[in-house]
Amino acid sequence: MDTQREGKFQQILDAAIEAIAESGFHQCQVSKIARLAGVADGTIYLYFKNKEEVLIRVFQERMGDFIANIRRELSLGKTTGARLRTIVRTHFSYMEQNRSLAIVTQLELRQPNPRVRIAINAPILDYFSLIEEVIQQGIDCGEIPKTDIRVARQMIFGSLDEATTDWVMARSPRTLESEVEPMLALFEGALRLKK
Amino acid sequence: MDTQREGKFQQILDAAIEAIAESGFHQCQVSKIARLAGVADGTIYLYFKNKEEVLIRVFQERMGDFIANIRRELSLGKTTGARLRTIVRTHFSYMEQNRSLAIVTQLELRQPNPRVRIAINAPILDYFSLIEEVIQQGIDCGEIPKTDIRVARQMIFGSLDEATTDWVMARSPRTLESEVEPMLALFEGALRLKK
Amino acid sequence: MDTQREGKFQQILDAAIEAIAESGFHQCQVSKIARLAGVADGTIYLYFKNKEEVLIRVFQERMGDFIANIRRELSLGKTTGARLRTIVRTHFSYMEQNRSLAIVTQLELRQPNPRVRIAINAPILDYFSLIEEVIQQGIDCGEIPKTDIRVARQMIFGSLDEATTDWVMARSPRTLESEVEPMLALFEGALRLKK
Amino acid sequence: MDTQREGKFQQILDAAIEAIAESGFHQCQVSKIARLAGVADGTIYLYFKNKEEVLIRVFQERMGDFIANIRRELSLGKTTGARLRTIVRTHFSYMEQNRSLAIVTQLELRQPNPRVRIAINAPILDYFSLIEEVIQQGIDCGEIPKTDIRVARQMIFGSLDEATTDWVMARSPRTLESEVEPMLALFEGALRLKK
DNA sequence: GATGAATGAGCGTTCATTCAT
DNA sequence: TATGAATGAACGCTCATTCAT
Known part of the structure; x- marks a missing residue:
């Protein structure tokens, strides 16, 4: 079967x-x-096929879940503020509830191995688009002034990623959950989000 | 000799x-x-001593240079805005001029190997402090409203790091240099920096 | 299986x-x-586990065989003279029939490596006991006058060992078999064995 | 110079x-x-020439000394009994006073390496001759009945060698000196030495 | 002669992968 | 389909030996 x-x-x-x-x-x-x-x-x-493919599939399957998850939640957000909150909250809570997966994505997948990198790129780019779409939408409906979308996305993803890495590396004993609001406040300021 | x-x-x-x-x-x-x-x-x-020590020393020596470099430049900045600009500009230009080092820093140093991680931690934490000091100074002299320093640092370092990774991975053909101003604008907004 | x-x-x-x-x-x-x-x-x-363990097991297994062999034969001997003959005959014939093993025993097992030495000690000491028991029995039943048992054992084992080394090193073209009787005569004299 | x-x-x-x-x-x-x-x-x-030659020369030089030493002492012995005593006493006391050398000769020189073996052979054979000469002399002057000289030499050298190895390996805490008399008694019995 | 930094051949061991069952 | 014993390529590291100074 x-x-x-x-x-x-x-x-x-x-x-x-x-x-x-x-x-x-x-x-x-x-x-x-x-x-x-x-x-x-x-x-x-x-x-x-081989050990490397296991790593690749781990990422593709689980990161796929993760992004699908966010996408589902995102559709419920009516404002850019709500959507940003969804991204931050979902990102942090997913990682916090899947610590082993977080370790793998934060550490093991930073592989220079080109085959791994290429295979991993698709879901990552998908996540990037998702973030960029939210920003674009914000600009389109006037909630955010014009801005460099790529750089904004780098800031958002980079911040979430760094906070997660900090947590995974146990550099701070803080929960990720407790970082949701401060992180959001920074994003709103950075993007000049109108209330 | x-x-x-x-x-x-x-x-x-x-x-x-x-x-x-x-x-x-x-x-x-x-x-x-x-x-x-x-x-x-x-x-x-x-x-x-062994191959692992080569990696550790690469990081300690070069990252040490890098941080010393930023620290030197930083001492010249009079305002928080100037200091942030120094960090962003120096980070990007250093990485852009040392592409191989950037690759190593962005990829290889995300080592799960505990010995490597411990050895690498010191310079990284040093860089973190440096960023946090700039934020603290900003708060102290009223240029920045009170904020969660750790999260702010995660945002700054994470954004710089992600932009560098993007560049290293050649996900975009853009130079890092061209990202200095947009990135700075985001940071200033995020931190609510007063002009 | x-x-x-x-x-x-x-x-x-x-x-x-x-x-x-x-x-x-x-x-x-x-x-x-x-x-x-x-x-x-x-x-x-x-x-x-590793190369060293191969050496250790070679000795334990084969020397174990060898000693079990002698012990079996010994139980048949009724007099001290017969028992000594069994030791000499079995020692020489076993070595003669297992030349490679003899080489290993005579040369390689004189290892200064402490781990090897410790592992090898047990069977060697077992062989020593066996020889010493024969002497002790001889004394107990009056066939041999009181004597220093340890030194007597050193003489018996040392002589057998040296004869074997001579043969292994091909210092003489003589068979070991031909040495059984002269060697026995020396042992009997040394121990003042009563007929 | x-x-x-x-x-x-x-x-x-x-x-x-x-x-x-x-x-x-x-x-x-x-x-x-x-x-x-x-x-x-x-x-x-x-x-x-190389490391191996160091080992070889250690043996040749020091074993040469050792044998010269015995030879010198031997010339003073008037009877076979005295000569045997000289051999046993000198062998044991030399080794006891040169523990490091004893370790090297008892353990390290048992090399299967053919070059080492050949180079070592000469002094060893010299020592063998010396022992055999003593036995031959004993036979010639009627102190010892006819016997197989080679086997007798194997017994004498083998016994001394084994006692020394036992001591080197610290299998017994006994001094070698304390073994002189019991060993001699065995040799005299083995050779049927007439008083 | 004496030095000691540099060499590079050599080997024990691991582990991803295969394939006979 | 599933197994796991067997494979053998691959590599970090050591250390006897050399040679420019």
Whole structure:
């Protein structure tokens, strides 16, 4: 049955997230992923071309979820302010609830390996578009004065990303949740958002 | 002579930056660094304990330079606006002029390896303090209203970092230099900087 | 199947004996043992922790056999004379029939490496006890006058060992077998064995 | 001056004995010998072809001394009994007074390396002859009944060697000196020495 | 002669991947 | 489909040896 196949695929993906979060992509052996997934080493290769593809699929699948998630929430926001709040809140709460995934995205995916980079680009660009659309919409309906959209997006994504990295690295014991409001205030100021 | 030793040390460091930028820390063989530095493999080990230490020293030495550089420039800025401009301008121009180093900083240093992370933390935290000091000073002299300093720093560093990553990844053909003004405008808005 | 695993284990052990006898423990590469055993290099590590453990197990397994062998034969001997004959005869014939093992025992096991020495000590001490028991029995039943047992054991083992080394080193073309009677005569005289 | 050269040669030899005794021939780096000898690494190579030759010369020089020593003492012995006593006493006391050298001869020189073996053979054979001569003399003057000289020599050398190894390995806390008399008693019995 | 920085060959070990069962 | 024993390429590091000074 196809659901069985799908189930084992997700099993391996989850195991990979745990394993990679725990020891890092390069340090984590395929056999460890297999053990955590409760399958034999060889079985991994029935579902993935190689170890690298596991990493790529982890990102594509989970980041896809993440973005779909935000997109769904976003459709409910009526103002640019509400939409920005959705982005910040959802980004932080998703990461906070998926710490292992956060570790993988914040650390392990910063790979110079070109194949990984290319494969990861699509969902990332999708997230970028999503942010840029919100800004564009804000400009279009006059809530935000004209601004350099790319730079604004870099600021928004970069800030969220850095806060998440700080949290993952436990540089601060603070919850991400507690950063939602201050971060939003900064974004509103930066974008000169009209109330 | 000691200058000779120092020279070869720097030579290896430079070679390491090139090599790591090109293939990534894990993929890059010691023999590649040696080849680029024009020395034998074994020579590396006369200057560094092991491959990992090369990475750590790359960061400590070059990031140290970078921060010293900013600190020097900063002392000339009289207003918070000027100081922010110094940070943005220096960050971008330094990275733009040291592309390989930028690649290493943006990608390779997001190492989950705890020893590397600890060693790298000091200069990073130093940079963080530097940014936070500028914000604090701004607050103290009334140029900036009270704000969450940590979050503000995350925004500033995160934005600069993301813009640099975008540039490194060649996600946009834009120069970093061209982003100085728009980025600054965002920061000033975010911090509610008084003119 | 477990017999298969056991079989390959013995295969590697035998290959190791040949390889070490031929080039010495330090000179002999793991890849040579693997080649002789007809397995891949990595396979060695499925059966042994590392190269050193191969040496240790060679000794423990084969020396264990050797001593078990002597012990079995010894139980048949009714007089001290018969028991001494058993020791000399079995020692020489075992070595003569296992030349590679003899080389390893005579040369490679004189390892200064403390881990190897400790691991090797047990079977050696076992052999020593065995010899000492025979002497003690001889004293107890009046066949041998009181004597310093440790020194007597040193003489017996040392003589057998030296004869074996001479033979291994091919310092003499003589068979070990031909030395059984003269050696025994010396032992009987040394111990003042009563007929 | 040649004495200067000779002095440094001996210096290196002594350093080598210490170094090898401490860490074993294979584990002991040339640079360690150099450090102990108070010379530069390269200097070793002005006196010795390579590391292996250092080991060989250690043995040849010191074993030469040792044998010359015994030979000198032997010439004073009037009876076979006295001569045997000289051998045992000198062997044990020499080793006891040169523990590092004993370690090297008992452990490190048991090398399967053919070049080492060949080079070492000469002094060893010289020592063997010396022992055999004593036995032969004993037979010639009727103090010892006819016996297999080679086997008798194997017994004598093997016993002394094993006692020394036991002592070096600290398998027993006993001094070698205390073994002189019991060992001699065994030899006299073995050889049926007439009083 | 003496130095010691530089060399680079050499090897133990790991682990992603395969394939016979 | 699933297994996991076996594979063997790959690489960090050591250290005996050299040679410019």
